Amino acid sequence: MATVHRDVPIDAGSEEVWAAIRDWGEVHRKLAPGFVVDIRVEGDVRVVTFADGTVVRELIVSLDDDARRIAYSVVGGSLDVVHHHASMQVFAEAGGRSRVVWITDVQPHGLAEPIAAMVDQGIRVIRRTLTCTGHFDRRHE
Numbered sequence: 837m838a839t840v841h842r843d844v845p846i847d848a849g850s851e852e853v854w855a856a857i858r859d860w861g862e863v864h865r866k867l868a869p870g871f872v873v874d875i876r877v878e879g880d881v882r883v884v885t886f887a888d889g890t891v892v893r894e895l896i897v898s899l900d901d902d903a904r905r906i907a908y909s910v911v912g913g914s915l916d917v918v919h920h921h922a923s924m925q926v927f928a929e930a931g932g933r934s935r936v937v938w939i940t941d942v943q944p945h946g947l948a949e950p951i952a953a954m955v956d957q958g959i960r961v962i963r964r965t966l967t968c969t970g971h972f973d974r975r976h977e
Contacts, residue, residue, distance in 0.1 A: 837919065838948030840940040844959050847967040850928035853936065854904040856966060857924055860896055871961040881911065886954070890914050897921070919943040936962070 846853050856866045861882055864872040874885040885891050892913035899906050903925065910920035922940040929935050938959070942951050 837941055837943045838945045838951075840938075840942070840948060840952045840955050842936075842938045842955055842959055844936045844938070844963065845929065846934040846936055846963060848934055849932050850904065850926050850934040853934045853966055854901075854926045857904075857906055857926060857936075858899065858901070860899070860906060860908075867965060868958050868961045869965060871958050882908075883913075890954075898923075915947065917942060917944075917947060 859866055861875055861877040863882075863884070864875050871887055872884055873887050876883040880896050882894050882896065883891065884894055890913070892910045892915055894908045895911045897907040897909055904927070905923055905925040907921065907923040909922070910917050920940070920942050922938065924936060924938045927935045927937070936959075938955060940951055940955060942948060
């Protein structure tokens with residue numbers, strides 16, 4: 837199994853960052869527009885369509901407001917995963933900033949590189965979306 841781990845500073849407050857991540861059915865509008873182009877919610881599952889055409893079914897495993905953490909698992913779609921579990925957690929930092937820790941465990945190991953590339957691209961979009969003069973960019977609501 838491979839692990840992709842990213843620890844990313846965000847120039848926005850932890851409450852705003854968590855609000856965007858927490859709204860898991862609106863990622864394509866509030867968190868990663870252009871990277872995620874569509875989401876369809878089916879109970880505890882979101883069907884995520886990425887700009888490159890990849891489509892995955894993600895089961896929301898946990899949503900913890902106190903810890904500001906979401907955990908999800910790919911349970912179907914166009915990625916040929918044997919196992920996938922990911923979590924995103926938001927931490928408050930000094931000066932009204934945040935830190936997002938995004939961890940993904942995936943099998944087979946050969947998917948680590950493409951998953952890491954997707955995570956890195958997603959992080960770039962998330963940072964751009966959430967850091968508009970230090971505040972949540974409400975243009976995407």
